[in-house]
Amino acid sequence: MPDQPRRPFLYVVVCAAGVAPGVGTLISAAQERGWDVGVVATPLAMGFIDPAAVEARTGHPIRSAWRRPGEPRPLPDPDAVAVAPATFNTLNKWAAGMSDTLALGILCEAYGAGVPTAALPCLSAAQAAHPAYRRSLDVLRGMGVRIGGPDPERPGPGGFPWEEALDLLGIPPVTGG
Numbered sequence: 001m002p003d004q005p006r007r008p009f010l011y012v013v014v015c016a017a018g019v020a021p022g023v024g025t026l027i028s029a030a031q032e033r034g035w036d037v038g039v040v041a042t043p044l045a046m047g048f049i050d051p052a053a054v055e056a057r058t059g060h061p062i063r064s065a066w067r068r069p070g071e072p073r074p075l076p077d078p079d080a081v082a083v084a085p086a087t088f089n090t091l092n093k094w095a096a097g098m099s100d101t102l103a104l105g106i107l108c109e110a111y112g113a114g115v116p117t118a119a120l121p122c123l124s125a126a127q128a129a130h131p132a133y134r135r136s137l138d139v140l141r142g143m144g145v146r147i148g149g150p151d152p153e154r155p156g157p158g159g160f161p162w163e164e165a166l167d168l169l170g171i172p173p174v175t176g177g
């Protein structure tokens with residue numbers, strides 16, 4: 001039997017926003033589109049999600065802390081990264097090049113490694129009004145990060161647009177046939 005070709009691997013970076021418990025929607029959508037998924041959660045986001053349920057859904061350990069020197073890498077390298085939901089805090093630190101969580105370390109390196117990256121900010125209008133946020137979006141867009149998500153001024157009625165992250169990354173829905 002020939003080896004099955006490896007499915008492309010998506011990192012879903014989850015931050016500590018109120019919608020984070022719904023991340024299973026994005027994981028399932030990516031799997032339906034033919035991708036394997038690993039979740040990287042910020043330390044605070046670990047308190048927002050159900051880690052056992054996420055691990056059962058992905059079949060991979062959630063990463064949140066750095067591994068110890070000499071430990072094997074728990075996930076393959078990513079072919080693409082989706083940051084959803086992306087918090088005010090993580091977006092500003094990412095744009096500033098800060099790396100004090102594993103999630104930020106991965107995001108900062110994704111740019112240099114040329115890994116396509118999309119982010120769905122999830123924040124209030126009051127947070128979005130801070131001048132640092134506009135500057136951060138400009139920096140991230142300049143790095144090639146594809147930014148989507150709800151408009152903080154006019155959040156729509158339809159819930160958080162999880163699948164937009166896949167669309168921004170050019171991961172198409174699989175059409176039946």
Ligand SMILES: Cc1cc2nc3c(=O)[nH]c(=O)nc-3n(C[C@H](O)[C@H](O)[C@H](O)COP(=O)(O)O)c2cc1C
Pocket residue numbers: 014015016017018019042043044045086087088089090091101122123124127
């Ligand atoms: C219930 C709850 C909901 C939150 N929702 C958001 C949110 O939607 N967007 C945001 O930027 N911060 C939100 N926060 C604040 C973040 O959790 C906080 O800024 C935290 O430092 C973010 O950490 P992280 O970026 O490392 O995940 C929320 C906090 C709580 C307790």
